[in-house]
Amino acid sequence: METPRSPLIGVYVHIPYCRTICPYCDFVKRPIKGTVPPAFLNALCSEIDAFDGASEVDGVFFGGGTPSLIAVDDFARVMDALRARFSLTPDAEVTLEANPDDVTPELMNAWTASGVNRISMGVQSFNDEALRYLGRRHDADGARRACGLVAERLPNWNMDLIFGVPPLEEWRATLETCRSFQPAHVSAYGLTYEAGTPFGKRANEAIDDETYLNQFHEVDAVLDEYERYEVSNLARPGFQCALNLRYWHNEEYAGFGPAAYSYLSGVRSRNCVKTDEYIAAPGSKQESIRLSEREVRVETLIQHFRLKRGLEKAYYEARFGASLDSDFGPVLQGLVARGLLLEAEGFIRPTPKGFELNNEIGLALVG
Incomplete structure (x- = not known):
């Protein structure tokens, strides 16, 4: 039987900065030209240090935004702050979301030296026309290069893909390229046209339900060596995402950074959304609800x-x-x-x- 109520918690760290803003993305983010500002890093480490609660962690996930924009020394500093406040289990999964154009051999070495043992690669497509439609900075060649680098260095990595993107007939080719890199985990999401995003004004371009289901099922047909263990996620045996399993089991996790959610002791809370407000008052809550x-x-x-x-x-x-x-x-x-x-x-x-x-x-x- 599955064991209920693990005493461990998971940790999510939100880095809200991106070089460019993807027109479909509705996550909390802001554009930046250089690296992540020191003031934000100070606030983030301060919030981590002030956390009062469970101390043992079996999964850490750096999401965004674009966490791979953090300078090497700054990332090591955040990891040190987490280790000073929490006890990471020996097999703790530490995931870093990365854009293909940020991945280099030097950065891969630095990330793994700091404790990262899983990369989540925001590929989305291996088709240049689809990538332009999505407003992505990388091209298909850049995605292939980055996937090759990650695949050489880490057995545990995820590839993010988006379906329902023109040209629709290229979706199967993207899946076949994905399969050729043999990632341990694949996340495949249908493109959404969310209100409040530039794509929200283009909702008439969304695919119909029949096409959506056809592309949904094509994932399983091409990636038949994987198990679709969750609606949008597939994995090889033993490589399900640790932190996401906490979400889906409705177990406890702590969130750090602007707009990050936490679920602890029956209370769901969300940090303040605006980055400047977060920097001024790290860990201040926009909402806190006892369920x-x-x-x-x-x-x-x-x-x-x-x-x-x-x-x-x-x-x-x-x-x-x-x-x-x-x-x-x-x-x-x-x-x-x-x-x-x-x-x-x-x-x-x-x-x-x-x-x-x-x-x-x-x-x-x-x-």
Whole structure:
């Protein structure tokens, strides 16, 4: 049985700076010409040092923004701050998101020397026309060069890809190139046209549902050596993303940096969003909400049902002291009847249709 309630926590560090702003991105970020400013690094290390809570960590994830913009010495300083405040387990996974145009042999050596043992590469496509559409700085040759460098040095690395991008007929070629580099993990997301982004004004360009599902399934057809263990994530055995599994198990994590979320002791909080405000008051919160026991249970189901493995009934009972059937029996049976969930061998898990329409599961549980 899956063990509930690990005493460990995960850590997310948000670096909000980018050389250019991708028109589809709705994460908190700001443009920068040079390296990450000292004032931000001082604030970040101050927030880490002031953290009051669990001290043992099994996963660290540097996201953004573009964490690979941090100067080598500054990155080592942040890692030192984390080690001074937390005890990293011997097998802790330390992930750094990187853009292909930032990756060099020298930086790879410096990152790994500082403790990075996993790179998440923002490739998105191996087609130049698609990359121009997405507003990316690198081209297909640059992506191939960077992937080759990472593949030579790290067995554990992720490739980020985006589908639903013109020219649509090139998606399979991108997947085949991805397969040739043999990453341990692949994240494949459908392009979204989010309000508040430049692409938000171009929502009429979004692909239709049938095309979306065709490209979604093409991922599995080409990357057939991988397991789609989560709606948008595939991995080779033993290479599922440690911090993301914490999110999907609804377990605890601490977030540092502007707009970073934390989930600790039943409280979900978010740091202030504006970078200047964060620098002036590191760790100040924009919101902090204590979830009710019912909300924690609902979110645990929603997150587990993003996973192919689903939710083990015995795990739920051990974690919450109540049976899954008594808490959610009617709504779960309704989802089974709709073909979105399947009950078997002590588990309730999403069906292939439930993966395709995963939001429908969440809406039913919240409702």
